[in-house]
Amino acid sequence: MGKVRRKPSILTLDTAQEQAAVLVLKRFLADRFELERGSFEVQELLELFSREIAPHYYNQAILDVQAHLKDRFESIESDLWALEKS
Secondary structure, eight states: OOOOOOOOOSOOOOHHHHHHHHHHHHHHHHHHHOOOOOHHHHHHHHHHIIIIIHHHHHHHHHHHHHHHHHHHHHHHHHHHHHHOOO
């Protein structure tokens, strides 16, 4: 069986964040589904989330920030127009 090429994750965590996320996932799987999984298996699950799911949240966050900034700039522009002397 050949090695599967995976697209790289665009989001990365530092070592401490990654270890904490693995622990959270391990605890969740154990508590919710009574599944005991090793760190290697849970790490692979975390990588899947980082590669396939996290970019959707990231992109939505970017869109939300763009909308917020657009509203904010329009408000500032309106305030500047109000200051204009005739």
